[in-house]
Amino acid sequence: MTTSENKEGSYAIIGFGKIGQTLAKAFARKGIEVSVATTRDPESFASDAAAIGPTIIPTTLAEAVKADILFLAVRFEAHPDVAKALPTWQGKTIVDVTNAYGVPPEKLGGQPSGRVVAQAFTGGKLVKGFNHLGAAVLGQDPAVQGGRRVVFLASDDDDAAAEIGALAENLGFSPVQLGGLSEGGLLVHARGNSWGQLIFKDLVKFG
Template sequence: MSYAIIGFGAIGQALARAFARNNIEVSVASRRAPEALLPQAQAIGSTVVPRTLQEALKADVIFLAVLFEGHREVAKMLPSWQGKTIVDAMNGFEGLSSADVAKAFPGARFVKGFNHLPARTLAADPNVNGSHRVVFLSSDDQAAAAQVADLSEQLGFAPVNLGKLAEGGALVQVRDKRWAPLIFQDLFKNEPERPATAGAAS
């Protein structure tokens, strides 16, 4: 399984740190040339590999960590996203839901996740006093949600499945210039386990 992060700002770098901390190789890419990303990537870890956008989009699992309006530009880079799992880690104020964003990536298995924590918190070790920091996931494709949940656990997080995009996604999606109910909640679970319901968080 191969992984890529599109966007190398604060959130992209925070995600890269999670991969580096667990010695998992991940490609990183942005509008800038790979050479421009190299110093920061090397500072994070040797498993963080700068690539061109086209190279990074060959990955099996792709994290969207661009500014919200930038997702349309990324979506146009492939005629079909069949076989790709897209993890939407963006927040935006355009009144669009994750279900709307998913339509821009035809054929993709689309999962909303990793967007509810500030970059500084996301970058930090998720193992805190023996507990694991929660990440919320939602998807209309439960197999894809399970795949991303497994990856979340590999990265040290405790995944909580909120259900479908139109339901659980609304709990972590910025809408109408307002933060959603679960945005920036700093929640923990005692033990990592298979994706739970939101009520299992403590």
């Protein structure tokens, strides 16, 4: 049964650059249907989507934002434009895959970037996750020598964190919950020109 027949738990990836395509590959590997959208016409990236697999559905931004769970895989600076696509994000979970590297901390009002993104997506639940690895590593099969590649998740909403943890497991990863955005979440945030301590750490969980 594909997720399109089962509206309960539909997925979309917003942004189809290196990271967006890498996330799409993770869904394709498990045969899970996911919509992909950018601000461009879907025709312009349809062949890239088809090359990844039949469960990767190119669509418009207006269509993609109907999904229950959205991966935000755009440049950090572009997140307010995506947030304008809906008046409220009530009932939706946004996975913030952005990194605010190079953005001055004062521009973020001294807050973690995930919290800034959360404020833009009014009414939605935000989970910071899947952002700590580069596309080349994240794109590999998460099954590693009998273990699973770790993805870190941080959220101020425990239910949303658990929901994305379950999805990460379905995609073959081992989720590690870091707690709230301002606590553990800081380990996977970029601040100005520095990276959080867990960024780029490629860890594998065994057993």
